[in-house]
Amino acid sequence: QYAKQPLLTAHIHPSQFVLNDSVWTINEADITYTAADKQVSIQQFGLSTDYQSIEAHGTASPNLEDSITIDLRNMDVQYLLSYTEAGSAISVQGPLTGWATLYGLFTQPMVEAQVAIPNAGLNGTYLGDLTANAYLDHEEKTIIIEGQAIDSTNHQVVEVNGKVEF
Numbered sequence: 025q026y027a028k029q030p031l032l033t034a035h036i037h038p039s040q041f042v043l044n045d046s047v048w049t050i051n052e053a054d055i056t057y058t059a060a061d062k063q064v065s066i067q068q069f070g071l072s073t074d075y076q077s078i079e080a081h082g083t084a085s086p087n088l089e090d091s092i093t094i095d096l097r098n099m100d101v102q103y104l105l106s107y108t109e110a111g112s113a114i115s116v117q118g119p120l121t122g123w124a125t126l127y128g129l130f131t132q133p134m135v136e137a138q139v140a141i142p143n144a145g146l147n148g149t150y151l152g153d154l155t156a157n158a159y160l161d162h163e164e165k166t167i168i169i170e171g172q173a174i175d176s177t178n179h180q181v182v183e184v185n186g187k188v189e190f
Contacts (some may be wrong), residue, residue: 030056036069046103048073062086075119076100084129091127096120099143105129117145118154133158136185153179162166165190 037051051070065084070079075098082092098119104109120187122139136159144154165183171184186190 029058029060031059032057044106046073051079063090064129067090076103082125086128086130088128088134091125092129094124094126095121096124096139113190115145115147116141117148118143132162133160134162150175152176154182156184161187181184 026028034055036050036055038052041048041050043172047073051068051072052177053069054065054067055063055069056083058065063083065083066080068079068081072078075077077095077097078099079095079097081090083090084092099117101116102111103124104120105114105116118141119140122137122140124135124137130142136157138157139155141154144151151173152175154171154173156169158169159165160166161168166187166189169188171185172180175180175181
């Protein structure tokens with residue numbers, strides 16, 4: 025392989041698959057791996073169903089300035105939770121929209137994210153417009169989450185400050 029030339033190139037053709045009761049569409053995309061540069065590039069990879077979508081694009085490499093961004097649009101939070109243990113314990117209502125950016129995936133991974141759920145509900149109780157930021161803290165081995173819910177009268181109903189250990 026020559027430097028800067030891909031060792032592997034994958035072209036993904038548009039297709040569909042069924043997950044539970046939903047038909048998901050896979051967008052046309054290109055993914056390349058360049059071994060000499062230890063680099064993976066993702067161009068326009070996406071999944072969508074009805075009004076929900078997930079898209080990924082960017083480059084992962086040892087260079088800390090390279091990143092892969094994942095965009096989420098109108099994701100049904102309860103649908104996502106149904107694939108986790110938390111899905112049977114809590115019920116979250118509302119469409120999640122936001123992004124997550126991953127840096128340094130081949131060295132010391134860093135993640136930062138920002139999401140919003142307008143008209144969010146928790147276990148059937150209206151909370152308001154929920155916004156949250158999260159990032160990875162390597163030293164503490166935690167994901168730090170900071171957020172809030174603002175109701176229709178512009179009052180803060182909930183403040184979220186926490187961490188998830190891993």
